[in-house]
Amino acid sequence: MAERTLLAGLRQWLESLGHMASSKIWRLGFAARFFVYILLHSGTAFRRFGLTIREIYFAGVLSLIIILVSGLFVGMVLGLQGYDTLQRYGSSEALGILVALSLVRELGPVVAGLLFASRAGSAITAEIGLMKATEQIAAMEMMAVDPIARVVAPRFWAGVISMPLLAALFSAMGIFGGYLVGVQLIGVDEGAFWSQMQSSVDVREDIMNGVIKSVVFGVAVTWIAVFEGYDAPPTAEGVSGATTRTVVTSSLAILALDFVLTALMFTGGNAR
Amino acid sequence: MASAPIVEIENVSFGYDAGRPVLHGVSLRIEPGSVVGIMGQSGCGKTTLLRIIAGWLKAGAGRTRVLGEAVEGLDSKGIFALRRKMGMLFQFGALFTDMTVFDNVAFQMREHTDLPADLVSDLVMLKLEAVGLRGAAQLMPSALSGGMARRVALARSIALDPRLMLYDEPFTGLDPISLGVIARLIRTLNDSLGQTSIVVSHDVEECFGIVDYVYFVSAGRIVAQGKPQEMRRSGEAFVKQFVRGEPDGPIPFHYPAPGYEADLDGAGALSSLPAAPAIHG
Numbered sequence: 001m002a003e004r005t006l007l008a009g010l011r012q013w014l015e016s017l018g019h020m021a022s023s024k025i026w027r028l029g030f031a032a033r034f035f036v037y038i039l040l041h042s043g044t045a046f047r048r049f050g051l052t053i054r055e056i057y058f059a060g061v062l063s064l065i066i067i068l069v070s071g072l073f074v075g076m077v078l079g080l081q082g083y084d085t086l087q088r089y090g091s092s093e094a095l096g097i098l099v100a101l102s103l104v105r106e107l108g109p110v111v112a113g114l115l116f117a118s119r120a121g122s123a124i125t126a127e128i129g130l131m132k133a134t135e136q137i138a139a140m141e142m143m144a145v146d147p148i149a150r151v152v153a154p155r156f157w158a159g160v161i162s163m164p165l166l167a168a169l170f171s172a173m174g175i176f177g178g179y180l181v182g183v184q185l186i187g188v189d190e191g192a193f194w195s196q197m198q199s200s201v202d203v204r205e206d207i208m209n210g211v212i213k214s215v216v217f218g219v220a221v222t223w224i225a226v227f228e229g230y231d232a233p234p235t236a237e238g239v240s241g242a243t244t245r246t247v248v249t250s251s252l253a254i255l256a257l258d259f260v261l262t263a264l265m266f267t268g269g270n271a272r
Numbered sequence: 273m274a275s276a277p278i279v280e281i282e283n284v285s286f287g288y289d290a291g292r293p294v295l296h297g298v299s300l301r302i303e304p305g306s307v308v309g310i311m312g313q314s315g316c317g318k319t320t321l322l323r324i325i326a327g328w329l330k331a332g333a334g335r336t337r338v339l340g341e342a343v344e345g346l347d348s349k350g351i352f353a354l355r356r357k358m359g360m361l362f363q364f365g366a367l368f369t370d371m372t373v374f375d376n377v378a379f380q381m382r383e384h385t386d387l388p389a390d391l392v393s394d395l396v397m398l399k400l401e402a403v404g405l406r407g408a409a410q411l412m413p414s415a416l417s418g419g420m421a422r423r424v425a426l427a428r429s430i431a432l433d434p435r436l437m438l439y440d441e442p443f444t445g446l447d448p449i450s451l452g453v454i455a456r457l458i459r460t461l462n463d464s465l466g467q468t469s470i471v472v473s474h475d476v477e478e479c480f481g482i483v484d485y486v487y488f489v490s491a492g493r494i495v496a497q498g499k500p501q502e503m504r505r506s507g508e509a510f511v512k513q514f515v516r517g518e519p520d521g522p523i524p525f526h527y528p529a530p531g532y533e534a535d536l537d538g539a540g541a542l543s544s545l546p547a548a549p550a551i552h553g
Contacts, residue, residue, distance in 0.1 A: 135366035
């Protein structure tokens with residue numbers, strides 16, 4: 001009797017595991033088809049660019065405060081920590097290189113991406129999810145207007161355009177923060193700070209690779225955000241769950257993609 | 273010669289999944305210029321029927337012709353083309369909350385036509401005047417009462433003068449004055465704009481007051497049909513229970529349960545519920 005109960009329990013567990021795995025794979029496939037559908041229906045987002053500009057304001061411009069303030073503080077901390085380490089080896093003049101490379105290669109795209117996912121990604125998911133819950137998406141379909149073209153695509157492209165700009169501003173503010181702490185507060189030589197940075201930061205190897213990263217993160221975060229919103233169950237609980245999933249999945253995607261891109265891009269100096 | 277029906281449904285069956293049939297062999301015919309009610313209790317399948325007419329859901333079996341087109345054979349472009357000849361009023365209006373009343377009503381004109389801005393403005397004002405809300409053109413939906421929001425949604429749904437209007441529970445959650453206003457507007461707009469209207473509702477008095485013909489749906493089947501006065505006199509058990517609002521009848525008051533005695537003895541359904549947590553005092 002006990003064996004039969006155990007077997008039944010095991011079978012039930014395996015069934016639920018299989019069901020969970022197949023539903024996750026099915027959802028991933030739906031997300032991929034959704035991505036292709038967005039690309040195919042992006043005409044409106046570019047023909048009527050005003051729609052995309054409006055979303056750039058909501059996703060990008062309204063994220064400026066958190067991006068700029070965070071960038072400044074991250075740069076200031078880098079200045080302090082970097083100086084503390086570099087001065088042990090008598091190379092505190094290299095502070096400019098350390099701050100700039102850390103920000104342009106890694107921290108700019110990654111931290112700006114994480115902040116963008118929390119600030120703009122969650123807002124996009126909540127907005128689309130609530131539009132669905134209040135039948136606004138259904139009303140649009142009933143009026144023979146494709147909601148993917150009218151609602152989703154402009155938000156998607158707004159995110160893709162905003163993300164690299166925000167990452168660049170984050171890095172610029174971070175370098176300024178490093179300068180404030182390193183040069184103005186601690187007293188590192190200003191000429192060495194800027195000139196070493198200028199001679200060591202490569203446009204193609206460092207800056208362009210950082211830009212590529214931020215574009216990839218922009219695509220990933222905004223795709224996840226619009227998909228979660230569009231796929232959210234039309235209830236308060238459903239929208240709340242979708243918003244949480246956007247932040248968690250986007251953050252993990254950024255970190256995983258960062259590792260993959262770093263492995264592909266940076267060759268430990270061998271390429272130079 | 274009789275004119276072709278605007279909507280013709282023959283033996284339509286539908287289920288969201290195999291184990292959950294919603295409609296069974298439904299047939300109905302809606303003549304041009306009429307206001308037709310589809311009535312039944314919540315969850316009986318009447319909104320599903322409306323969604324099949326709108327091409328939202330594809331029937332599992334049967335034939336659906338709307339405005340002369342077989343809905344089953346249409347692709348997404350064909351469905352969108354068909355919907356441009358239809359309007360739909362949603363249960364709670366479904367206004368775009370980031371747009372003013374004016375922009376909500378202008379939405380379809382801007383999306384589907386190249387009309388100059390001043391002409392769009394004139395048309396929007398005409399539609400808003402028809403529902404008595406021209407003065408509210410610059411308000412946001414959040415500033416409107418439930419009845420006003422429903423009237424704006426009505427103005428939006430008739431923006432491109434649709435031939436067929438679908439109303440999904442248009443009277444839900446309205447105060448008596450707004451309810452009367454919406455009911456009168458449905459009838460007036462239908463007659464003055466030469467439309468055909470389908471009203472899905474469970475509000476007997478309001479619906480009977482404006483419709484020419486009514487279908488009663490119960491458990492996914494059409495159980496009765498006729499003119500409102502005929503339905504008031506109907507001897508059909510479900511119609512009698514529904515029209516008079518009786519708590520018990522073919523739709524039972526009690527949810528199916530095992531014998532009452534078994535529950536009182538602690539051996540029935542209640543005994544399978546988890547035990548309440550112990551209170552430690």
